[in-house]
């Protein structure tokens with residue numbers, strides 16, 4: 718089942734380095750880290766750390782890591798938060814950057830490791846999901862270079878009977894709302910313009926009336942105009 722490249726007998730010998738030199742570079746490294754790296758190691762479950770899946774389907778639980786100081790024997794594990802108790806699903810150690818782990822231990826059925834050290838990818842597949850699989854998954858990483866500091870990212874899985882088209886309805890709702898609002902605005906503007914126009918006309922007429930009434934009012938002017946003008950005058 719495992720597809721990882723085995724072997725890579727690369728452990729042990731760290732190569733003879735002069736101790737003082739090492740300490741110096743370590744110090745320098747620590748300084749650099751302290752200055753420019755807030756998180757030496759970062760685990761990420763992606764920009765959208767949740768997924769809605771239909772029961773019976775197979776899902777990818779994504780996780781990647783990033784480290785600005787490089788990794789040595791990065792320990793990682795996947796856990797499932799089952800009602801508060803953590804269930805280990807898989808774990809392993811990545812010897813160093815871009816080297817595949819020797820063996821990935823899988824503690825649960827239907828779990829398959831599909832990561833790739835080349836891409837800093839430690840994702841797993843969960844086959845044939847059931848409703849019990851719904852919940853919070855934790856991608857955990859620990860880089861010994863950081864003296865046992867823990868890092869993790871969570872991914873939430875929702876299992877449904879069938880996918881609801883929530884996004885679509887929401888989009889449609891928003892679109893129709895916006896459309897409706899624009900239509901309303903246009904109608905309002907039209908109405909307003911029309912009202913203004915009518916008011917202007919009426920005013921014009923009144924003015925006309927005023928003008929005409931100020932003159933000799935013997936003409937065939939509107940009845941209402943001739944009626945209202947005497948009050949004002």
Ligand SMILES: *[C@@H]1O[C@H](CO)[C@@H](O)[C@H](O)[C@H]1NC(C)=O
Pocket residue numbers: 772773774878
């Ligand atoms: C998903 O669950 C429903 C309800 O329990 C069931 O009818 C359906 O067969 C399941 N689908 C799969 C693919 O297991």
Ligand SMILES: *[C@@H]1O[C@H](CO)[C@@H](O)[C@H](O)[C@H]1NC(C)=O
Pocket residue numbers: 800
């Ligand atoms: C999970 O928690 C709920 C509420 O706290 C409890 O009713 C349920 O029995 C728990 N399930 C398991 C499998 O422990």
Ligand SMILES: *[C@@H]1O[C@H](CO)[C@@H](O)[C@H](O)[C@H]1NC(C)=O
Pocket residue numbers: 827844845
């Ligand atoms: C998933 O379900 C299919 C069909 O039921 C089955 O053939 C397959 O072996 C299952 N895979 C795993 C990993 O359980």
Ligand SMILES: *[C@@H]1O[C@H](CO)[C@@H](O)[C@H](O)[C@H]1NC(C)=O
Pocket residue numbers: 777779781831832833836838839840
């Ligand atoms: C991680 O690897 C899996 C399996 O190859 C792939 O589907 C997924 O897209 C990869 N994730 C990232 C962030 O590269």
Ligand SMILES: *[C@@H]1O[C@H](CO)[C@@H](O)[C@H](O)[C@H]1NC(C)=O
Pocket residue numbers: 865866867
């Ligand atoms: C890191 O995680 C391990 C178990 O995974 C735990 O024993 C340890 O206390 C954690 N350390 C910190 C500083 O949280």
